[in-house]
Amino acid sequence: MNTFTKKVMSVGEMASGAKLTVPVYSFVSENASGPNVYIQANMHGAEVQGNAVIFQLLELLQHCRLNANITLVPYANPVACNHKNGEYTLGRFDPITGVNWNRMYHFDESVIEPFSQNYIDATEEDINNDFRALMLNEIEQKLDHNIFGLTTGQRIAYQLQRLAYQADIVLDLHTGPISSKHLYCPEYAQASANYFDIPHTLLIPNDFDGAMDEATFCPWWSLQQAFEKQGRKFTMGQGLFNKESFTVELGSQEQIDLDVAKDDAVSILAYLHYKGVISNDEYQPQAMTRYACYLNDYKALYSPMGGMVDYLAEFGEVLAAGEPLARILRMDNYGDGEALHYVSLDKPVIPILHFASASVNQGTELYKVFYNYFELPES
Amino acid sequence: MNTFTKKVMSVGEMASGAKLTVPVYSFVSENASGPNVYIQANMHGAEVQGNAVIFQLLELLQHCRLNANITLVPYANPVACNHKNGEYTLGRFDPITGVNWNRMYHFDESVIEPFSQNYIDATEEDINNDFRALMLNEIEQKLDHNIFGLTTGQRIAYQLQRLAYQADIVLDLHTGPISSKHLYCPEYAQASANYFDIPHTLLIPNDFDGAMDEATFCPWWSLQQAFEKQGRKFTMGQGLFNKESFTVELGSQEQIDLDVAKDDAVSILAYLHYKGVISNDEYQPQAMTRYACYLNDYKALYSPMGGMVDYLAEFGEVLAAGEPLARILRMDNYGDGEALHYVSLDKPVIPILHFASASVNQGTELYKVFYNYFELPES
């Protein structure tokens, strides 16, 4: 049975001086032949189910054959996860500034080109070690050398990023508002999406927009591109560049279900088995039709009116063109107007998630849908 | 086909001067032999399903044989129903003062005794008309003669109460957070609870605590008591005192479901048929086991710790003593403490509702349960 260590990382202080901490669990493999793994959950306050998945992963990993180090971080953002707003948890952004907690990671592309020039002839091992050291140093600089200080979210994000930079594979566990399971997957890692028990995959471009997944794969992808420009070819997802990051959307926010969490932990272990992190043949992906969609075609539909919404469309099933996604009740119009308004789209779509409340303003995001979807090719 | 009229009542103004209004729908019966009815919905901001029930009632009532006047008021509290708080709707209390929107109605018991003395020998018709006029005048005084003004909630409550005072039967449509259907029923009206398709009934004492149901039945109940003290006997629920008020809890907040709303509308029509408000034999209550519980035995269970809750107990089924209602995840304890904590009670209970979010502070209300329940006797 594998043992893990537990450390506690301090990430924030509140007005009373109360310190907010994050537990960090680490398995260290004696036979570290596979890619190292970093898994975190609950960067967004209301998206708590990932903590239950980490609970189940800790239970299961103690009985696996480990080929690499694995670090797991539940409650990654205790500032957000403790921020109750009435009965609910205020979640996706810093309530003081409005900045999305998952858009505060750091990556400065300008360091890539010089590094690639200096290491054009270096060994893969040197590239791996020194590039990682460079990235880590970037973060240390941000954390420690700033007379103006850091925002609340930067302080948290940079500390998590420092942990994540020590891994090759990064899984950031999130949820939607009311949502099906879906996976954010970099385009180059599309083949890996077949190993998660998740029927919907969003293929994201290899650009940095501040999120954890991007912050961890973009440096490597940029480096691979820079080497290629200078004539040294590597393939993303293989060898030195066997680096993959995913945002795993586990379903709906504001919910803990430990039984479903076990299924999701098993799904993650199937992926880790595929990548050689563990050697336990019992963890295999389920057979299912997996749909994919490019990020550009992942469309939000905004409410054409204020009102109260009866969400009709089922998640994960194709909804025919013209069929209603929702009907909006407008009692103020009853008797002298249209009390029910149906919302539909002009093409078949796969609904992925919808807004968390029936009450919407004009312009509230009602649904997100795969607008041009296709079956994910089996790898 | 019956026609209704629609009026618009102004109940509030916001900082920009925007006026908030409430639509008031009225059916006037030519054959007004039965008790008049007042139905409102959405006094609490997030409890929107009652609006859909009123939609379905308006659809169905146009095709009923009416024996009395019926007034229906959706969006009863637009200040609350428009108050978004992040993604959700802030619901049960005025967000500036913390006062529950459904504790602001008015009843001054001191007017009862003098009235009963003056009307000890009056005809039932005079009592009915003059007592109603007295109650209405009380409200008019509150609305119009106060140099210090009214709170936001009083202004709304008193205007609704003015409408409700013109009826004999009052239904206030609410929901719980995440909840089964249940009914708040005055103890004297217990027999009527058998005519709603609602399996759980809370029997409330005949006391005034500021809510709409109490504000409408307590004056009549107090009057009946006062007459009795002077030797003139009436029976609550019959003849002159055929006055009943219920708070109907339709299920969970933050949801609109027009199909379920139709079921609830049909359930309400079965009760109205029983009371002689409509003459449509097709509306009959369903056969079901109905459980009841006195308000004193309706217990809230508060979380013994902060954490993330996996709610386990099913609503509406008896949970054996010692069986877990919930398990609380505490990842910060994983590895060096108890990561899972089970919550149970010492007696069999019927869980009725639970908190709306998995994330709780120490002391957050987890569940409400029927702690000493019994089968509601058939009438």
Add this chain to the structure above:
Amino acid sequence: MNTFTKKVMSVGEMASGAKLTVPVYSFVSENASGPNVYIQANMHGAEVQGNAVIFQLLELLQHCRLNANITLVPYANPVACNHKNGEYTLGRFDPITGVNWNRMYHFDESVIEPFSQNYIDATEEDINNDFRALMLNEIEQKLDHNIFGLTTGQRIAYQLQRLAYQADIVLDLHTGPISSKHLYCPEYAQASANYFDIPHTLLIPNDFDGAMDEATFCPWWSLQQAFEKQGRKFTMGQGLFNKESFTVELGSQEQIDLDVAKDDAVSILAYLHYKGVISNDEYQPQAMTRYACYLNDYKALYSPMGGMVDYLAEFGEVLAAGEPLARILRMDNYGDGEALHYVSLDKPVIPILHFASASVNQGTELYKVFYNYFELPES
């Protein structure tokens, strides 16, 4: 120089398991001849200035001659004081339930009568010790013996009350929204109000409504009344019944000013010197006109309309009848209505506090004023 001890009391847990604690500072006097003192601050989240006053009291008390024990508790409610809501702190009530944090203390009047009968002939020392023990036991029962648990606020309140019950004099440091300094003083303790450097005193009846000041003086006052009914006479504020509690309103919320806090600390020391808690003649009350008003005459004025308010009336000065307290801007009426609306009252009043924001709904509390004020008689 006096030394103090510091203990840390655990009062709550958040969703991540983070514990919230309260520091408790205690001076123990070797010469404990005077009444013991309990001072707390920041029970309401946004009312932070009391923490600065406790800072200054700790600085000054180390250099005083102490005749009694003094306990000081800043950050009394860390759940509330850490609850940021956008830029501001959500303050006066539990944001989940709406219940005012300062209405959750416990007092069960039914224990008084039996105690007074049992102790009708007891010595003053026995009465003092045993009544205190009874009160403490009541609180212990609430904290420890409840299968349904406690609300978040009860757990905090009862722990603070346990500390306060060990003292004879209780000061609960609060602030208004935007406010002058004022003092809530029980009617029987009116003479003591002259020893604070606070120009406005509210005389409150001797009734329990859930607040800390009431929770600490009402038991003693009720006991004194019960003894009197049985023919044993004591005077409140003297001897055995030298028990006084005040809510000290230090000015406006959301502000820390350490210099002003020093003035307020000195004002409190003048009162403590008067009561014999310290023997330092340098602490004397300032000469000033002190106005008083009965709680019944402390009137809130609610906005007659939604709009944006230019608060005109100065605090603490008499405003003549008919003079405007505020003018409300309604730009939506400019050009075709009244863009400015003036608000005034029919009598001279002393404005004490006003709402924290210019933007109000119809029915928002604009001002609180002394409506029938008088000069506080010098003692």
Add this chain to the structure above:
Amino acid sequence: MNTFTKKVMSVGEMASGAKLTVPVYSFVSENASGPNVYIQANMHGAEVQGNAVIFQLLELLQHCRLNANITLVPYANPVACNHKNGEYTLGRFDPITGVNWNRMYHFDESVIEPFSQNYIDATEEDINNDFRALMLNEIEQKLDHNIFGLTTGQRIAYQLQRLAYQADIVLDLHTGPISSKHLYCPEYAQASANYFDIPHTLLIPNDFDGAMDEATFCPWWSLQQAFEKQGRKFTMGQGLFNKESFTVELGSQEQIDLDVAKDDAVSILAYLHYKGVISNDEYQPQAMTRYACYLNDYKALYSPMGGMVDYLAEFGEVLAAGEPLARILRMDNYGDGEALHYVSLDKPVIPILHFASASVNQGTELYKVFYNYFELPES
């Protein structure tokens, strides 16, 4: 006396169907020789003082000699200005999405280059008219031709932008949290900053980041640059390119002061007189030292710890290097740590604004300061 017209523009709907509207006031000059003007206020919910300034402008402009058309829009964003959050107004961002209301305007730079090529030889009048028409058409397309709808904020922003595009000069009236008066001024319009009675000017680069000021001057500035590349030279701020936009920060949020508003209205009239919009020599800028700072040097200082802040630095005065901006109270450290922590910077700075509350988390923005300031050269 000039007359104005008033129109009402519908900008949003809430859950109850309530419509939110914006009043639009227009003066049309018979002698339209000067640049047309657009002034709006209250795009951020809590920043209400601009409404009072528009009130005073409406009062004064009726008595001016107008040489151009002027449009004034108070309550520009009623969704935000009506969004109370407890006692305060939630202000700078959409509370559902976190997106800053003043970052949702539209500008697509890609239309500039083709236009400049087509109009390289056109008359100034044709350029002016057709470019304005092009910009307006861009906005119309956004408003009317989108099957996925618009966000709440886009719908508001685009409607305001449509009005602003008809003007040459745009003033967007804002406030800081607790703040001195300051002006956001495009670098090319620096000379104009001398005509406002505002002692602090931020010089912003000519880039588009989504704000109203940028959205209105950037198209013209980009066009001027595009012409210049092709050899046709114009000067920004003159002739055809006499287009200027400013964000005017009027002081602190959550406050209305009609007297101060009159001063600010007079200051704006001095600028409008300078630009030839009005011909009233009595409106002249005050003599004062005006400081300026480039946006890059406008620094936010983030709190190094959670705590309660006593803001010490005065606005608008140079604070010497090393002098404290603030002291942070940490009572939890009293007795066994540092209870007071002083915050200072390494250079002389001019403090411009600070956070709205004393209670801060670690990482909350404490102050914004001019870090490298200089005297604004007189024009």
